[in-house]
Amino acid sequence: MCASNRIWIYDTTLRDGAQREGIALSLEDKLKIARQVDQMGIPFIEGGWPGANPKDVQFFWKLQEEPLTQAEVVAFCSTRRPNKIAAEDPLLKAILAAGTRWVTIFGKSWDLHVTEGLKTTLEENLKMIADTIEYLLSQGRRVIYDAEHWFDGYKQNPDYALKTLKAAKNAGAEWLVLCDTNGGTLPHDISQIVQDVARKLEIKPDTDSVQLGIHTHNDSGTAVANGLAGVIEGVRMVQGTINGYGERCGNANLCTLIPNLQLKMGYDCLTENQLIQLTKSSRLISEIVNLAPDDHAPFVGRSAFAHKGGIHVSAVQKNPLTYEHIKPEEIGNERRIVISEQSGLSNVLSKAKTFGIELNKDDIACRNILEKIKELEHEGYQFEAAEASFELLMRQALGQREILFQLQGFQVHCDRLYGEGMPYTNALATIKVTVNGEDRLEVAEGNGPVSALDSALRKALVNFYPKIAEFHLTDYKVRILDGGSGTSANTRVLIESSNGKERWTTLGVSPNILEASYQAVVEGIEYGLLLNSAIKETVK
Template identity: 45%
Template sequence: MAARRISTYDTTLRDGEQCEGVTLSLEDKLAIVARLDAFGIDVIEGGYPGSNPKDVTFFQQVAAMDLHHARIAAFGSTCKKGVAADADAGLADLLACGAPVVTIVGKTWDAQVERALQTTLEENLRMIADSVAYLVAAGREVVFDAEHFFDGYAANPAYALACVGAAVEAGAASVDLCETNGGRLPFEVEETVRAVCAAFPDARFGIHCHNDSGCAVANTLAAVRGGATQVQGTVNGIGERVGNADLCTVIADLELKMGLDTVGAHSLTQLTSLSQYVAELCNLSVPTHHPYTGASAFAHKGGLHASAIARFPEAYEHVSPAAVGNSNRMLVSELAGKASLLAKARGLGFDLEAAGADVQAVLDDIKAREAAGFTYEVADGSLGLLLMRHLGLYRPSFTLESFRVIVDDREDTGALAKDALSEATVKIHVGEERFVATGESTGPVGALDAALRMAIAPSYPQVGAMELIDYKVRLLDESQGTDAITRVTITTTNGHDTWGSVGVSENVIEASWNALVDALEYGLHLAARP
């Protein structure tokens, strides 16, 4: 008998971006969509169409992506009090963005209706029903997010159920019960969800939990036990306050512990990679002790544990690390061991075994670089160049003699003034020729980029097709303040391929230069491929 399937709904791009310190560029959001789609997420919530120019452009561009599995959802609210659904500007924006799934949030707690919305309980029911019916009639699949449902059900179960009924009768494909305050415990959630499912046996319900009491994952699993068939969450649990349910942990628990089907066993092996990828784009780290995907999730020290692992790994590993794409760190590096490295290398066009490479030496080199602050999860360009060095294939396109950066700022009109100018001069050698070029930009990295391109363009006109589309800086030891080691990651595209590069140094400009050089060097490698 096939396992019961639970639909996955990711809200990293909306609820996750509301996490303090997280800001995603348009390119970041589109890249995350592609990764989530490849992983097998069913619904990806993109944001609020019409709320800001970035999200407007996002919905335009995501519509042109060749997604293989996921459907894109736009998020908004029910129509305003006293406003008909067909006259509501917010609902019009949801339809105009073209997303096939529309998620609207509505109140289900009587106190919220009267105190926050300042309207009647009857008007709130009208707002829910009319909004859902209007969107369904327009051909959209509608998810109704029942905000503060568990607080509302505890205070006035009859009214909370009436709100659910209004959405169900109007045609909502799923009613996702929101544990908005994050304060409920698993037994409460399971009991409530079970009661709601019993009241509406033909309806489909989902669950959306926050982690304020540390129970978001447990509450999500409890809701599934109670009858929910759709789980909402974010990658790594990022979100407002202390975060949302961690969709990575939820998926692993559903698949490996509860025997339910979500993304499937094959995709589950990409869980750690997905977790690291999204974290890096959010300029965060996956917590070391994060369940399933953290660097220490399957780490073992010497002594009793180490000796037992060799003979009986189940004694100290609750699941196989390979099932979630992680590794036993006692044996291999953070890149999940030889098999993962060989597969990654093949994806980049290098067959390490056929070339007779010392794979362990490559792993040791990567491990040492990671200890020094490098990360290759979003730096395929730098990893490709590293592999070329080990294979004896790397030939530098140019060599540096020196570079210098000057930042010139004058008296301005306040903190928002933008009259600073950076100037960079680079001296490089291409073969036997020496080139000197000076570039200008508002920032030092842009000036270096401009100068380097000017210097090598006569020899390598292919750089004209390469564009730097993202730049991130991360302090690796914040306790050292301005003396901390800095990691810079750069994303570059040539219009067809997109790749990342990484540089590490105590000097942010040097780290940026190293990442920039790798970006252009790898781009030239791609351009030279047949």
């Protein structure tokens, strides 16, 4: 069944990953994620538990109408109920109605769960496992058996835990997946227990009709390491989720597992062209689930290949291997040069090149930019978190920054309103600008002063710069820089904007939070127009 050196990746983002606190997927969200994971070339995608809720039922119906192109979509369910017959269990009827070729069934490995959770006998639990798998096979399905709480169960009662696996194996399951459901097992224990299982069940990697898989949770911070440890000992299926989403502390992160398996350990998981999609998929799925991407995530994070110290930047420019463990392009990421008060000329030169600006280290403008950065960071600016603002600063120093409009003034008025529900704030902003010699006065409302100010500015400019209609704010952060100064403290505002395809961050600093916000909003609009030379498309 398994080709030599092949690791079968099993994605459970849509089921286990969706159990993360803060994630609520719509049917459309689930379909988008499934199609993106399918495009990556991951062979198994667990779609959910049909029959558990209407959304999962509809999901499988939709995929019957428009099937995935590469992956096997898998339905998930428990073993039959105690003292029932599998053929009469309504949960299994819903599984069959989902129409998938593969089904994942989970059963109890830990005697504690059998007696305390299911309130049944250890012998009945074995019958439940075997009866369920045999019934599904009789209906033309192929079965993956998830041994829930396997490692805890094996530690407490190894003889019984092994009996549950033997029941699944003898019934015809093709994969026996060892689950660290509580996430409390460490890699050395994973290694030893997987060795024991392979020896006692006489399972040889890549040769037998039944193979081992592993499913790990991150409660001890070792989910990825546990998955790798399992593979080293002969496991050939690794289950996990995109970005490590999952209940409590999450599941094994496929965005970390896959490149480690493929680039570091030499296993085949995806093709080179599919692996290049890893970073894009990670960020796209974080957008769909409406969670901010982890900038410091291994491999796929924005900071994974970011270089800040001047010595590091200089070395990386000579030979990237000096400070990079892989080529970022292999997983679709990119090298970033971070600009801060620790920057040297090499940072400025390298960063300018990423913006398409060629500078010479002997150019006086280069040193002026470096001095300006250090001066502004002393005041509270932080360009490593706002690269869009840095590019605008650089272009201004080179005389390449176009003046889009002149601000004549703005006012923001806030009301605290009380109705039948909770009190809420309504803000009204009035702004006057001059564009191409024409004065524009606009008013807009918002659920806060920054929202109102942003809306009013867009209304004033959109007729001159139609691209602005595509922009929207995606994040707003405020930090008080010198808290000891009380209400007169400097405030730094970071605003993230997007046009639906790209994101960029700008900043403003001022003792007045509205002034700082205005600076960041204006630069966000300006940078958005700068992208793809959008400024050239302005209406005259």
